[in-house]
Amino acid sequence: MTDASADRSTDGHSRAKTSLLQLDERTKKRNAAEARFQAYGIAALAVGMFFLIALLTAIVSNGTRAFTQTFVMMDVTLDAQKLDPDGTGDAEVIAKTTTFGYGGIIDAALEQTLVARGITTEIAVGDLDQMLSSGAAAQIRRAVLDDTSLVGQTVTFEVLASSRVDGYLKGRVTRESLARDRNLSPEHLDVVDALQEAGLVERRFNWAFITGSDASESRPEQAGIGVSMIGSFFMMLVVLVLSLPIGVATSIYLEEFAPQNRFTDFIEVNISNLAAVPSIVFGILGLAIFIQVAHLPQSAPLVGGLVLTLMTLPTIIISTRASLKSVPPSIRDAALGVGASKMQSIFHHVLPLAMPGILTGTILGLAQALGETAPLLLIGMVGFIASNYPDGIAEGFLSPNSAMPAQIYEWAKRADPAYYERAWGGIIILLLFLMTMNIIAILLRRRFERRW
């Protein structure tokens, strides 16, 4: 043995010399592979982050513009000759002048404004009102009907500018793009510039976008998301009222009572499969069962809520079961030990302890339901102009309405680019709701989560 060791020490020079301080080729290669592999990981993460940032940038940069709107201020002379020739002051007589009849008054007001400010233009007087929203006449008429004493006076009105003018101030519309536009000519923009200098055209925050109703295809400047927000609210109410009790009851049964048998297995398989069924299939179910068979009204938030309930049930059941499972058995044993029945131990002790987890899961399920669009398309919540607030609670559930994501989809499909801006704006509002719900869920979890 000593020979062998002596041999090696003398033979050492025949092998390649290795040193810990000097990397050989193979180690270098392996280290390079290691660095490469790590770089791939970082790159993947970076790409993911980049997509997230790109998405959020697109939303914010396109959407914030929807929250401001261009208004035009002008002095309108409410000509008593036209509105109330006999001087009756009677609201019914004044109401006889239709919105169409106010067109002339607006034309006159615009002309007056231009003359007063010394702005000259080649546009015919009758065409000046293309700068304004076609809803301007209705706005003035409503103001007059609300207060008939205005007739005969000169009142300063703030009316919406047309979507083209609005787009010009937001940089979406240029003179070149107007060259072939029938709704507005480049000369109008000169007038707008002059009016803006005079401080009569102004862009400012537009509450009507948040609270208002949808408008027809030709009046994007008037469209708002408020009514569909109410529709979403009623749908979420249905989802909450149905899915929370049903989900909790199902979870309690499966987690605490169900015997190990085929029937239980069958329920479990069904729930896990339902969680993976594409949402559009739930829309087909809603159309076939709730509308075709049960004859519930189309487009009603009630039907939407029912469909979304079925869709979110698996989510809620899964999270509820997890939080029931996390309550330690000692709690149940203690309750049973002092003479409670199984039902009492669960309802009096396990359920309250699991409640924060259940609520967190429910809020997350609701958030998922709030953003879901596809099933709503099939039960008729698009292609429908949500122009009125529901009159009451029953109406809120049963009368046709839209929902926020469906409204966004509807806007995205319209031809006028002014609607795209509103779709992005709608997304900002939708995401704000989702963010709030998620933050509440996180806070709930932080505040009440218990480690046993």
Added chain:
Amino acid sequence: MSALWIALIVLILAAVGFVVGRGRAMQSADGNIRNLHSLPVYYGSHVAMLTSVPALLLLALWLFAQPLAINRMIAPMITSVEAGDSGTLGLVLSDVRRVADGLDLAVSQGVMTDDAARDIRTEFTDVRERLSQVGVALGSDVSRETLAAAQRYRTLSTSGSFLMVVAVIGVALVGAVFALARTNRDFRARNVVEAGIKVVLIAAACIAILTTVGIVLSLIFNTVKFFGLYPASQFFFGLTWSPSFGGGSELGILPLLWGTFYISIIALAVAVPIGLFAAIYLSEYATPKVRAIAKPLLEVLAGIPTIVYGLFALLTVGPLLVNVFGEGGILGVTWMGGGTAVMTAGLVMGIMLIPFVSSLSDDIINAVPQSMRDGSLGLGATRSETVRQVVLPAALPGIVGAILLAASRAIGETMIVVLGAGAAARLSLNPFEAMTTVTAKIVSQLTGDADFSSPEALVAFSLGMTLFVITLGLNVFALWIVRKYREQYE
């Protein structure tokens, strides 16, 4: 009396029963709670339960069954429709119901007296005009037969409703009396009430089954109807998709399936490498601090609704891709005609699936025991060699399962393809062309006011059936793989 009032009466009876039952139990225990088997609340609940539950169930059943029974009874009166023609019969019957409702409305508004409504004849009165006075618009003049049937419908439904009131309240009273008779100090009220609650819990659990059954039935029923109008072989093997509501449409599913798979493949090609590498980095390399920030951020992508991705595809990614690959673009090629294309939808769907792949893979990689990594590192392997040769093979079944689940998600995704992929159904290999998918066509065939009896609308149910079967198959397969090949580390 409307059903709502009856339900309210039953509930009031139940509340009264609760108080009486509790009092009776206390009385039988001589006012001493210790002589009772259960807490007094349970005796009260027992009475309330037996009062309300059977009565309300009967009410629901009656409301459901009465229209069916009445329809069956008046159907023989409609002689103008040949037996067996159920479609026309249904139309006539719904006319009958509308006339009957109109007569009800007319009576309640005082336009007609009750006797007049019962006795009017088409020979003497223009029923259509009279009904339009109260705001009931009828499509055509009312025939003698329809009016007679409507009048019979009214008498039947009046007597039916009366019977319902009697029966429901009778059942409630019988239940209350029975429960009160059982109530004494030795009666095991808690056991009975808890058995009742358990039935409710089981019923709730069955809703999941009912939903599945509802989905399957509504799909199968309408699919069978569709195949009665359109040959199944042409649906499954047809190469053209050109529906026209005027008739003569070709409804081959293959172009749609091709679009679906093409988009899904592009989406997976984006999501799988990025998601997988991100998961590996997060679980094997990242410091806890980086992980605590990057993981939730990545999962934000999963919480964003699909409509947002759809809009992102339509308005941002599509135009961007046209700027690069379209005419006059940066690359100087003219591959892309418009913003909506397979590439647009696939790319955006890939972004959506990144967190799906990454968080599922992350869980699975974390489930591989540390001792295996330690063993590999102890033998001198680098970390990447450990990952590639030890961790990934151990996690492979789970990762394959995750990818299959992501694929099923991609196939069922709707909003991104509706907005981003275009509407043209074609079989093409060019990823810059607009194509369409099964889900997008379900939406386009079922929105709008199509009537649900034409093959063009019914085809959507067959498409839904195909989609359901494919996604279900993928899910079952994924779970099977995970179960079968899962390594047990115990």
